[in-house]
Amino acid sequence: MSVPVLTIDGPSGAGKGTVSRAAAKLLQWHYLDSGSIYRSLAIAVLQAGVALEDLAAITQIAKAMRLEFDCGEVLTVRLNGVDITSQLATETTGNAASIVAAYPEVRAVLLQKQKDFRQLPGLVADGRDMGSVVFPDAQFKVYLTASAEERANRRYKQLIEKGIDANLLQITREIEERDRRDSERATAPLMVPDGAVIIDSSSLSIRQVIDAVISLVR
Ligand SMILES: Nc1ncnc2c1ncn2[C@@H]1O[C@H](COP(=O)(O)OP(=O)(O)OP(=O)(O)O)[C@@H](O)[C@H]1O
Numbered sequence: 001m002s003v004p005v006l007t008i009d010g011p012s013g014a015g016k017g018t019v020s021r022a023a024a025k026l027l028q029w030h031y032l033d034s035g036s037i038y039r040s041l042a043i044a045v046l047q048a049g050v051a052l053e054d055l056a057a058i059t060q061i062a063k064a065m066r067l068e069f070d071c072g073e074v075l076t077v078r079l080n081g082v083d084i085t086s087q088l089a090t091e092t093t094g095n096a097a098s099i100v101a102a103y104p105e106v107r108a109v110l111l112q113k114q115k116d117f118r119q120l121p122g123l124v125a126d127g128r129d130m131g132s133v134v135f136p137d138a139q140f141k142v143y144l145t146a147s148a149e150e151r152a153n154r155r156y157k158q159l160i161e162k163g164i165d166a167n168l169l170q171i172t173r174e175i176e177e178r179d180r181r182d183s184e185r186a187t188a189p190l191m192v193p194d195g196a197v198i199i200d201s202s203s204l205s206i207r208q209v210i211d212a213v214i215s216l217v218r
C-alpha cells in the first residue's frame, strides 16, 4: 500500500502552513512545506546577485543547492549549511519565490526533492500543486482558501508580530499579484486539484479548519 498523503493547497495566507503543521503533529506524520523550497531557492538566487530573469543561472542554482529541514516546533532551514530561517518569511523572499517558481525547468529540478518527503507513516504536504502535480494520487486532498482581504489582514498581523515592518495596502497588492502569477502560470498553476475538498477559512477559526481537515483523514 502506498504511503498516505494529505495535500493542502491554496493561495498565500490561506492558513495552509498553520493547518498543515497542526495536522502533521496530530496525525504524527511528516510535513512538507513546499513553499519553503521555492523560498530557499529565491534566497540563494538573490544572495548570488543573479537576476530573476536569468533562467539558466537559476536552474543551475536549483540543481546545486543543498537544503536541510528541521521540522520541530518552528521549521528551520539550512541552505548549503547556513541557517536561513529568519529570511524565509519576508515578502521580498515570497515575491521572488513566486517568480522563480513560474519556470517549468526550475519546477522539474525541484520535483523529486518534494516527492522524497513521502515517507511512512504518512505525509502532510502544503503548497500550490501538491494535489495536482507532486502527489496526484494522494488519498486526502484539501484546497484551503480565504478572501484576499482576510489573507492580507492575516499576513499583516503575522509580520507585525514577528517585528517585521509592514504596510497593509502594499501587502494586499502583493497578495493579489502573487495570486495572479501563481494561478496564471503555464506549469503547475494554483488550482483546485481533482478530488479536493474546498474549505473557505474566511470566517472560520484556525481550530475549526484543523478539525475539518483531521475529520477527513480519520
Ligand atoms: N482561520 C484562520 N483565522 C485567523 N487567522 C488565521 C487562520 N488561518 C491562518 N491564520 C493566520 O494567518 C497567517 C498566515 O497563515 P499561514 O502562514 O499558515 O498561511 P499560508 O497559507 O501557509 O501562507 P503562505 O502560502 O504564504 O506561506 C498566520 O499568522 C496564521 O496564524
Ligand SMILES: Nc1ccn([C@@H]2O[C@H](COP(=O)(O)O)[C@@H](O)[C@H]2O)c(=O)n1
Pocket (backbone or CB within 6 Å): 012, 034, 035, 036, 038, 039, 094, 097, 098, 099, 101, 102, 126, 127, 128, 129, 130, 178, 182
Ligand atoms: N508547491 C508550491 C509552493 C510554493 N510555490 C511558490 O512559492 C511561493 C512561496 O510559497 P509560500 O507557500 O511559502 O508562500 C508561492 O507564491 C508560489 O509561487 C509554488 O509555486 N508551488
